[in-house]
């Protein structure tokens with residue numbers, strides 16, 4: 539019955555992954571502790587959700603950091619902030635009912651008592667459940683909105699994408715291809731280069747660890763790069779900036795290659811490249827675009843149904859896999875969206 543706590547007894551333990559020390563750089567498994575507490579009671583206006591898939595995301599590094607960011611740091615001793623796909627098991631929140639599947643900020647834990655403000659998306663599309671943590675999770679939606687709203691691709695553009703075989707990057711490449719772009723992927727090993735070609739339909743794919751990036755991008759984009767979707771920052775970005783076409787656009791979506799922001803890293807000065815090539819360089823944070831989430835989810839679901847976009851899940855089993863999951867992403871060990879199945 540909606541808006542009331544159902545009359546069955548709930549489990550009495552809630553496993554949580556707590557942030558117990560503040561990482562300096564990339565969070566390692568040792569920064570977290572697995573603990574057990576009681577299952578929280580939802581207050582008035584809240585619901586109790588049971589997590590099914592926990593998400594591991596590069597952004598969690600920023601959330602765990604004490605450095606100024608776009609989000610307040612996760613408190614030491616608190617459950618790690620994380621996205622998850624969950625089912626409502628009891629509701630005192632208007633408009634939410636037991637059995638609703640939701641995607642939102644429910645943390646690395648079995649259960650969370652949350653209000654509607656924690657929910658990013660309600661799983662209404664007819665899709666596999668894991669799609670709500672990938673295709674229409676922040677990865678797919680970031681790819682869609684950052685590319686279409688900031689990158690504004692037009693047919694015939696050469697689109698270069700870093701972390702090309704990863705979750706966001708693979709969607710960007712496929713959406714760009716569906717819009718008529720020539721797509722070039724940058725990724726970190728030969729197996730991922732092959733996946734870029736065979737699975738995600740890139741026209742060209744480059745191993746940034748073994749190839750001369752400047753020469754390879756020049757070969758792949760002899761007339762210059764019209765649109766660069768960057769998820770790495772650092773030397774990869776510095777190199778691609780010097781291969782941009784006049785009037786090119788750069789979407790800054792991630793900075794995965796930068797080990798630490800303190801002290802501020804130094805590198806080549808690129809302002810002359812921006813000026814002479816008349817580049818537009820835009821920063822994207824998904825949480826500024828929540829009003830467009832449902833529309834983007836519907837578009838992504840449609841692209842998937844039409845076979846224009848595929849997605850891969852890199853699935854780990856059990857909450858014990860969570861503490862090491864962020865470091866593993868930064869080691870490039872994931873093939874597809876890293877989800878942890880716990881329910």
Ligand SMILES: NC(=O)c1ccc[n+]([C@@H]2O[C@H](COP(=O)([O-])OP(=O)(O)OC[C@H]3O[C@@H](n4cnc5c(N)ncnc54)[C@H](OP(=O)(O)O)[C@@H]3O)[C@@H](O)[C@H]2O)c1
Pocket residue numbers: 595596597676677680701702703704705706707724725726727730769770790791792793794795796822823824825867868869870871872874875876
């Ligand atoms: N701005 C936003 O709102 C927003 C939202 C979601 C995600 N993002 C960003 O999008 C990017 C991709 O996220 P995702 O969730 O899809 O993760 P992902 O690409 O599935 O996994 C992260 C990938 O980063 C690459 N990487 C790690 N360390 C690197 C390094 N030192 N140099 C170059 N590449 C490195 C690895 O790919 P390779 O093996 O190919 O190197 C790794 O597989 C991240 O930067 C993330 O912060 C931004």
